[in-house]
Amino acid sequence: MDNQPYVRITNEWDIVAARQLGRNVAKELGFGTVDQARITTAISELARNIYLYAGHGQIYIEKKQDAGKKGVQIIASDDGPGISDIRRVMEDGFSTSGGLGAGLPGVKRLMDEFNVESTPGEGTDIRATKWLR
Template sequence: MTHTAGDVSARLPIRSDLDLVWVRQQVRQLAASLGFGLVDQTKLVTAASELARNALVYGGGGQVECARVNRAGTPGLRLTFTDEGPGIADVEQALSDGYTSGEGLGLGLGGSRRLVHDFEIDTRPGGGTTVTVTSWVSPPPRQREAR
């Protein structure tokens, strides 16, 4: 994954359910301002919602850093969720399809990973978790020429 350093647009705390609402709103606004289409905005907001909830429920709270990034002229949005919780003991299990604790949207980490273009996770038992996701603006579909 090669891209330029991000322009940090926001650092948002994740300490309560109200913060989850604020994270969703800010991610949607940033994605729209970068030119994401409605479907891609929804995918990114859904992933952000799940990851923010994970940081709150399993990590005891944390923060998300939102950064505008660019790769070969294509704008994107990178979201970095961090917490200082207990970490994830079995990352492969947590990323597997069908794995859920029953607390979130039912997507889990694997579902969030499928909703974004780039997904990285750094966790260790007792050391917290950092999940970084990036989505890139897709070019608009070409219109068919009139005949």
């Protein structure tokens, strides 16, 4: 992942920078404004989770190609406290921060592919991909 564009998330301004990077990559790949908004919203949510729960981490933006399809993959990675119950955080309305709880289920709905790997005490790795239609 070292050669992929990424933003280190340590403060609120980094969330804005990650959104901008994602929008630029999506635009470059030919995504329309609606899908650009979906992608940047997903990035926002993932970056905010890193900031709120892990304190710091990275958002990688990766161009993907698979069987003639083009897309963008967002990788949110941190070495924070991890998620002890992934099934629970994937329930609509579940929130540990007092927010709306749209969080990870919202990201999953916005994107075409979504995967969470997390080890309590070691961190979380979330991958979300949007394919160009």
